[in-house]
Amino acid sequence: MDIFSGLNPKQQEAVxxxxxxxxxxxxxxxxxxxxxxxxIANLLAHDVPPYSILAITFTNKAAAEMRERxxxxxxxxxxxxWLSTFHSFCARFLRYEIEASSIYKKNFVIxxxxxxxxxxxxxxxxxxLDEKQYAPSSVQAAISSAKNMLMGPRAFARSxxxxxxxxVAEVYSVYxxxxxxxxxxxxxxxxxxxxxxxxxxQDIREKYQHRFxxxxxxxxxxxxxxxxELTKILAAQHHNLCVVGDADQSIYGWRGADIxxxxxxxxxxxxxxxxxxxxxYRSTQNILAAANAVIGHNENRxxxxxxxxxxxxxxxxxxxxxxxxxxxxxxxxxxxxxRTIFNAAYGDMAILYRTNAQSRVLEEGFMRExxxxxxxxxxxxxxxxxxxxxxxxxxxxxxxxxxVSLMRIINVPKRGLGDTTLAKLNAYALENEVSLFDVIxxxxxxxxxxxxxxxxxxxxxxxxxxxxxxxGSMEMLPLSAFVDRVLRMSGYIAELEREPKPENESRIExxxxxxxxxxxxxxxxxxxxxxxxxxxxxxxxxxxxxxxxADIDLDRVTLMTLHSAKGLEFxxxxxxxxxxxxxxxxxxxxxxxxxxxxxRTCYVGITRAQRKLYMTxxxxxxxxxxxxxxxxxxFLAEIPDEYMERLVVRANSYGFANSSVxxxxxxxxxxxxxxxxSGSQAPGAGQSARQALQAMQGRNAAGMPITASPDVIxxxxxxxxxxxxxxxxxxxxxxxxxxxxxxxxxxxxxIAFPGQGIKGLMQKYAPITKAxx
DNA sequence: GAACCATAGCTTTTT
DNA sequence: GCTATGGTTC
Numbered sequence: 001m002d003i004f005s006g007l008n009p010k011q012q013e014a015v016x017x018x019x020x021x022x023x024x025x026x027x028x029x030x031x032x033x034x035x036x037x038x039x040i041a042n043l044l045a046h047d048v049p050p051y052s053i054l055a056i057t058f059t060n061k062a063a064a065e066m067r068e069r070x071x072x073x074x075x076x077x078x079x080x081x082w083l084s085t086f087h088s089f090c091a092r093f094l095r096y097e098i099e100a101s102s103i104y105k106k107n108f109v110i111x112x113x114x115x116x117x118x119x120x121x122x123x124x125x126x127x128x129l130d131e132k133q134y135a136p137s138s139v140q141a142a143i144s145s146a147k148n149m150l151m152g153p154r155a156f157a158r159s160x161x162x163x164x165x166x167x168v169a170e171v172y173s174v175y176x177x178x179x180x181x182x183x184x185x186x187x188x189x190x191x192x193x194x195x196x197x198x199x200x201x202q203d204i205r206e207k208y209q210h211r212f213x214x215x216x217x218x219x220x221x222x223x224x225x226x227x228x229e230l231t232k233i234l235a236a237q238h239h240n241l242c243v244v245g246d247a248d249q250s251i252y253g254w255r256g257a258d259i260x261x262x263x264x265x266x267x268x269x270x271x272x273x274x275x276x277x278x279x280x281y282r283s284t285q286n287i288l289a290a291a292n293a294v295i296g297h298n299e300n301r302x303x304x305x306x307x308x309x310x311x312x313x314x315x316x317x318x319x320x321x322x323x324x325x326x327x328x329x330x331x332x333x334x335x336x337x338x339r340t341i342f343n344a345a346y347g348d349m350a351i352l353y354r355t356n357a358q359s360r361v362l363e364e365g366f367m368r369e370x371x372x373x374x375x376x377x378x379x380x381x382x383x384x385x386x387x388x389x390x391x392x393x394x395x396x397x398x399x400x401x402x403x404v405s406l407m408r409i410i411n412v413p414k415r416g417l418g419d420t421t422l423a424k425l426n427a428y429a430l431e432n433e434v435s436l437f438d439v440i441x442x443x444x445x446x447x448x449x450x451x452x453x454x455x456x457x458x459x460x461x462x463x464x465x466x467x468x469x470x471x472g473s474m475e476m477l478p479l480s481a482f483v484d485r486v487l488r489m490s491g492y493i494a495e496l497e498r499e500p501k502p503e504n505e506s507r508i509e510x511x512x513x514x515x516x517x518x519x520x521x522x523x524x525x526x527x528x529x530x531x532x533x534x535x536x537x538x539x540x541x542x543x544x545x546x547x548x549x550a551d552i553d554l555d556r557v558t559l560m561t562l563h564s565a566k567g568l569e570f571x572x573x574x575x576x577x578x579x580x581x582x583x584x585x586x587x588x589x590x591x592x593x594x595x596x597x598x599x600r601t602c603y604v605g606i607t608r609a610q611r612k613l614y615m616t617x618x619x620x621x622x623x624x625x626x627x628x629x630x631x632x633x634x635f636l637a638e639i640p641d642e643y644m645e646r647l648v649v650r651a652n653s654y655g656f657a658n659s660s661v662x663x664x665x666x667x668x669x670x671x672x673x674x675x676x677x678s679g680s681q682a683p684g685a686g687q688s689a690r691q692a693l694q695a696m697q698g699r700n701a702a703g704m705p706i707t708a709s710p711d712v713i714x715x716x717x718x719x720x721x722x723x724x725x726x727x728x729x730x731x732x733x734x735x736x737x738x739x740x741x742x743x744x745x746x747x748x749x750x751i752a753f754p755g756q757g758i759k760g761l762m763q764k765y766a767p768i769t770k771a772x773x
Numbered sequence: 774g775a776a777c778c779a780t781a782g783c784t785t786t787t788t
Numbered sequence: 789g790c791t792a793t794g795g796t797t798c
Contacts, residue, residue: 058788085788112788113788187788188788190788254785254786255786255787355785356784356785356786357783357784358784360790377787414775416774419774544788561786562786563786563787582784586785588785597786622789623784623789624782624783624784624789625790
């Protein structure tokens with residue numbers, strides 16, 4: 001057994017220490033995942049039964065990876081280790097135990113953030129509160145943070161010290177009741193209800209306390225109050241609790257994470273042992289020095305210095321762009337240079353940014369250059385209307401009490417049920433405290449409601465018969481076949497097929513992909529040990545995150561937020577939007593604690609890079625349609641010059657002497673200044689890229705994180721172009737060469753793409769090839 | 774009841 | 789500048 005081979009002494013110490021509380025302070029890139037997997041393997045090697053080990057990770061993907069690694073080290077016993085996120089663990093726990101609460105039934109559904117927002121809006125309406133004064137998102141955040149501190153509606157009302165808080169307390173109380181009526185739990189409930197069950201039921205508590213002899217929690221610095229409490233209860237019997245984390249990487253304070261959980265671990269468990277992992281295996285000395293310099297500016301912090309035996313490496317490069325388009329072009333051309341000059345793969349590179357809104361311009365730039373990319377987050381597969389509808393059907397069939405989902409689909413496809421009808425039915429349901437489904441499925445009730453005519457009763461009867469029918473076949477069919485049946489029987493597909501509009505076609509594609517997701521779930525069920533039924537499938541899709549589905553293995557550039565990048569690493573990293581007000585974000589400028597969290601976020605970003613780091617910022621940026629000027633981020637100034645070279649105007653060899661002042665209209669940058677027919681209206685590079693983006697997002701059903709198709713055409717300097725030739729571009733299709741300028745390395749082509757205007761391209765970067773004309 | 778048009782609000786970060 | 793929402797019109 002070579003569990004210990006390849007580990008340094010500190011790592012070995014952590015892996016060997018199995019009994020009692022253990023705190024592993026693991027700096028960025030210090031081999032934390034390796035230590036965790038080896039430690040689990042070591043437990044198994046000591047004949048600890050796998051089902052008595054509970055390991056909590058931050059994402060489902062991390063859990064799956066860890067399971068695979070343990071499997072490779074020690075074999076199939078890995079399958080029976082409890083290995084998941086807090087939320088998935090709670091969902092599983094509650095499936096077994098929730099009925100003890102006498103509030104929820106075991107076929108509960110899980111509402112995601114947007115479902116829960118819809119419920120909050122309904123509550124505001126019911127309480128006659130103005131959405132402008134009580135922004136649903138703030139109310140939602142307030143309720144969520146209450147739940148993270150394990151406060152129910154009554155406790156919250158007691159602690160409410162402002163008028164706003166009192167109103168929120170009212171909403172909270174109605175909200176909680178509504179969720180119960182729908183037999184639904186939101187994300188925070190998963191934790192809160194689990195803790196409540198464990199606290200109130202001695203038998204359940206003891207059962208799980210005895211079951212889990214060994215507990216490991218990764219990313220402990222990002223646990224919130226509820227997670228802390230849950231961990232504490234579960235570990236109370238055996239005290240074999242190992243937590244791993246890095247206070248410098250705590251970046252989820254806004255979500256209720258409490259950095260004190262890790263800071264106080266040693267006082268919570270006085271007998272705890274502590275192992276510090278401070279040798280970094282990931283980054284160059286320059287990158288690490290920059291990271292240390294930045295994080296050193298935080299006041300509230302235990303000092304710590306990561307070190308490495310890696311080479312010094314290249315300096316960090318900062319680039320001051322004119323605007324966000326110039327920034328995107330710098331990144332795109334740098335990516336191409338890294339590819340052509342240093343032979344870097346697309347998959348070796350990632351762009352990290354503070355806000356999702358920044359991704360659009362970057363995407364447009366990548367599409368112009370034909371760079372394949374994967375975006376994490378943003379417009380999500382599961383946020384699409386047709387997918388949410390499909391999920392709503394499954395939820396109603398699984399849990400007919402779920403009126404929120406029922407309302408969503410009762411008239412989709414159109415069944416001739418208008419708002420007035422539904423309002424009447426809802427009012428009746430609310431007044432008589434029965435579920436909406438009970439109302440519509442009972443002829444006696446329906447005939448007792450004034451204004452419900454036969455014309456409305458007929459479709460309701462057909463609808464509820466269909467649901468009953470589907471409930472009957474739910475257990476009989478394999479999951480994916482059942483999902484397919486639901487989509488067909490409901491008439492959903494038929495409705496989309498009736499009108500052959502392009503967006504309907506893409507919806508059908510997406511629904512096919514959804515059936516594909518169900519099929520994958522079936523296939524993976526033997527690996528994960530989960531039965532592939534509707535129940536587990538619904539939990540699964542509620543709890544998977546974007547980062548879980550992102551296919552980072554493909555050879556594509558990855559675009560994501562700094563938060564999503566936690567735990568990942570890339571040879572080449574770009575941090576975009578390094579501007580005061582964007583990063584650090586404007587809302588944190590006056591809050592010292594939040595500013596420190598921004599700095600930690602910056603630290604996380606820098607330490608993702610293995611070999612080369614670029615940091616870019618723009619003189620001005622379009623925000624809400626207004627051009628805004630920002631100052632460079634303070635984090636840039638916190639990196640000493642000895643580790644960073646600062647570019648202001650891009651060095652270029654194309655003779656664009658005026659590159660920094662080229663384009664006042666905000667189109668393109670020095671890379672494309674000559675592409676427009678002079679004097680005419682700009683061909684609208686942004687416009688066509690956006691259209692291309694939309695078309696692609698619609699068409700590309702397979703890409704669950706939105707991805708560009710990898711149909712890559714490599715630049716080819718051997719072709720001699722002349723006007724009139726036909727060229728095929730990776731993204732724009734076939735166009736006609738309008739003109740050829742320059743020679744050798746600097747051949748510049750103007751190509752007319754039908755419907756998309758004339759594009760100017762440097763041959764050495766252009767992803768084009770000869771097309772038959 | 775459905776399609777179209779105007780406007781407000783938006784941008785922190787996510788399980 | 790974009791998008792989701794709500795209002796108005798047919």
